[in-house]
Amino acid sequence: xxxxGSFFVEHHVDKITRSGKEKKGTNAFLSNIMRYIxxxxxNAVDVRNFMNTFLRIDINLIxxxxxxxxxxxxxxxxxxxDKLNQKFIWIAALILAEVTIETVTCLINQQPxxxxxxPANLLHVVLFIVGPLITYLWCYFIHYWVNQKEAYTPYxxxxxxxxxxxxxxxxxxxxxxxxxxxxxxMNVYQRGPLFGIQAMTAxxxxxxxxxxxxxxxxxxxxxxxxxxxxxxxxxxxxxxLQWRFYGILLMWSSGAFACVILYVLIQDRMAQFDxxxxxxxKATFERYMHSRIxxxxxxxxxxxxxxxxxxxxxxxxxxxxxxxxxxLKSTVEQIKKVLRKADIIGRFGGDxxxxxxxxxxxxxIRKVLERMxxxxxxxxxxxxxxxxxxxxxxxxxxxxxxxxxGQFLNHxxxxxxxxxxxxxxxxxxxxxxxxxxxxxxxxxxxx
Numbered sequence: 427x428x429x430x431g432s433f434f435v436e437h438h439v440d441k442i443t444r445s446g447k448e449k450k451g452t453n454a455f456l457s458n459i460m461r462y463i464x465x466x467x468x469n470a471v472d473v474r475n476f477m478n479t480f481l482r483i484d485i486n487l488i489x490x491x492x493x494x495x496x497x498x499x500x501x502x503x504x505x506x507x508d509k510l511n512q513k514f515i516w517i518a519a520l521i522l523a524e525v526t527i528e529t530v531t532c533l534i535n536q537q538p539x540x541x542x543x544x545p546a547n548l549l550h551v552v553l554f555i556v557g558p559l560i561t562y563l564w565c566y567f568i569h570y571w572v573n574q575k576e577a578y579t580p581y582x583x584x585x586x587x588x589x590x591x592x593x594x595x596x597x598x599x600x601x602x603x604x605x606x607x608x609x610x611x612m613n614v615y616q617r618g619p620l621f622g623i624q625a626m627t628a629x630x631x632x633x634x635x636x637x638x639x640x641x642x643x644x645x646x647x648x649x650x651x652x653x654x655x656x657x658x659x660x661x662x663x664x665x666x667l668q669w670r671f672y673g674i675l676l677m678w679s680s681g682a683f684a685c686v687i688l689y690v691l692i693q694d695r696m697a698q699f700d701x702x703x704x705x706x707x708k709a710t711f712e713r714y715m716h717s718r719i720x721x722x723x724x725x726x727x728x729x730x731x732x733x734x735x736x737x738x739x740x741x742x743x744x745x746x747x748x749x750x751x752x753x754l755k756s757t758v759e760q761i762k763k764v765l766r767k768a769d770i771i772g773r774f775g776g777d778x779x780x781x782x783x784x785x786x787x788x789x790x791i792r793k794v795l796e797r798m799x800x801x802x803x804x805x806x807x808x809x810x811x812x813x814x815x816x817x818x819x820x821x822x823x824x825x826x827x828x829x830x831x832g833q834f835l836n837h838x839x840x841x842x843x844x845x846x847x848x849x850x851x852x853x854x855x856x857x858x859x860x861x862x863x864x865x866x867x868x869x870x871x872x873x
Contacts, residue, residue, distance in 0.1 A: 479532060486529045486675050489682035493522050496689050504692065505701075513567045514692055517560060518685050524556045524678045532675070535615045546609045547601040554597040554606050554624045560681070561631035561661075562590045568635045568654065572642045573767055589627045596620055625665065632658045644784070645768060647698070647714050653691040660684040700773040702751055703758045711772035711780060715831050719824070727825045729786035730834070731795070732842040733761065735777040736816035736849065745812065757815055760805050764797040791821045818846035 497518045504511040531549050534542050565586075600606040605620040636658035643651050664680030698710040706714070718728070735757055742750040754777065761771055761781065768784040783791060806814040820842030828834040 482673060483529045483532050483675060485679045486525050486532075489525050489679040490522065490529065493518060493525070493682040493685055496686050497522060500689055500692070508701075510567070510570055510695075511692065513563060513570060514688065517563050517567060518689070520556055520560045520563070521678060521681050521685050524553065524560060525682050527553050527556070528675060528678060531615070534613070536613060538612050540611075540613070542613050543609050543611070546613060546615065550607050550609070550615065551597050551600065554600070555594050557678070558590050558593045558624055558627040558631065561628045561635070562587070564658065565631050565635040565638070568638050568658075571650075571654065572638070572645055589630060593624050593627045596623060625669070629662065629665070632662050636662075642768070644718070645770060647710065648717060649694065650691065650698075653687050657681075657684040657688050703754055703773050703779075705758055705779065706770060706772035708772060708774045711770070711774070711782075712831070714770070715782070719831060726785050727787070727823055729783035729788075729791040729794075729821060729823050730838050731781040731783070731791060731819055731821045732774075732838045733757075733779045733781065734818050734842055734846060736818055736846070737813075738777040741813050749811075753811075753813070753815060756805065756809075756811075757817070760801045760815065761798060763801045764794055787823055788821075791823070795819065795821070818842055818849055820845055 497515070500511075500515055500518065504515065506512060506515070527549050531546065531553060534546055534549075596605050600608070600618060604616075604618045606618045606624060607621065608616050608618055610616065636655060639646070639651065639654045639658070646654070660680040661677050661684065664676035664678075668674055668676045698707060699705065700707050735753070738750065738753065741753050758771065758773075758779065761779065765771065765781065766784070770782040772780050772782075774780050781794075783794060786794075802815055802817070809815075820838045820840070822834065822838045822841065824834050828837075
């Protein structure tokens with residue numbers, strides 16, 4: 427006599443099987459599933475095999491639960507209009523899908539049921555496409571984090587996408603050609619002769635993204651550099667271990683855990699970046715300067731420019747705070763136009779900004795200020811706003827002559843206020859241009 431759940435399952439298997447003879451389609455499919463579950467829960471050998479499979483996928487199951495929970499929180503809390511947040515959510519969702527599909531393929535592999543061959547082929551095609559796609563998007567994520575803008579021109583994007591496109595084509599043809607993988611008549615998965623192409627593509631993008639992080643490490647604080655670097659490193663190490671010890675699943679579960687760390691970094695970014703202007707906050711900027719000055723063995727001299735918007739209160743009073751916010755964002759846009767990739771801008775107060783120019787002397791700073799003057803003049807000439815953007819500035823080069831960061835910043839700040847008072851006194855306005863008298867004094871003084 428059958429006991430408990432076994433009797434219940436077998437009874438319903440027989441019932442569905444009998445009706446499946448008359449009604450094909452959904453009932454027949456459910457019949458196969460019910461019979462499959464029944465067999466697996468009553469055969470001791472199959473139970474042992476199932477436990478071995480479970481031990482193989484247990485890390486993946488933990489990764490799915492953890493990343494799924496984090497992705498749900500991210501979807502609720504993150505500003506989905508922010509492009510960096512959008513890229514993170516896409517990467518996290520794809521990693522979750524990759525780990526889930528990888529787990530399912532392990533469960534159905536070597537199960538001698540012809541009806542599983544079709545789903546197995548489809549799942550493996552998706553598996554080998556999504557993996558390189560994740561690393562491809564990761565490169566764009568890194569570039570956007572460092573530069574706060576989209577990567578590459580359309581032509582360079584096309585070239586950058588060619589390895590991914592090649593993997594997509596080869597993976598989609600594999601159920602027929604067996605190029606990357608093949609599924610036998612007994613539903614046994616086997617690697618194909620071109621299996622390495624998808625792994626090489628994924629590693630190509632991971633290595634490229636990691637090198638980009640290292641190259642621009644001076645533009646990142648230590649709190650940001652290491653999580654970004656580890657996000658690329660963990661899947662690479664996990665993939666190598668998975669290749670060396672065939673059967674363990676570490677590459678994308680490692681990616682899932684790295685994605686959790688990245689979410690913490692995304693949350694921290696909300697405190698490190700001014701969300702309105704997309705610039706560093708004062709605290710982040712000062713922390714970075716301390717790191718540059720006190721942690722580097724041979725710090726490279728750099729220039730600092732303090733910028734304070736003129737008549738900003740008047741813009742707020744006359745046109746409202748929303749228009750004031752637009753003025754702040756437009757000011758930052760004009761400043762960023764004249765900066766290099768390695769230069770950094772932060773918001774120090776309501777209408778005050780600070781710019782760090784890498785490896786710059788006084789002459790280089792003056793050239794930047796001249797380009798900045800031209801950028802603001804062009805904006806004021808072409809803008810249809812009922813006001814003009816004006817600013818005052820102070821600048822200096824940090825070298826070994828300064829005893830502390832605080833002393834240096836106070837000096838630049840005082841130079842900026844000297845410049846502001848001079849502008850108010852002279853009141854030299856140029857139609858459609860910057861209200862300024864660009865007189866550069868030598869070395870430390872600004873007229």
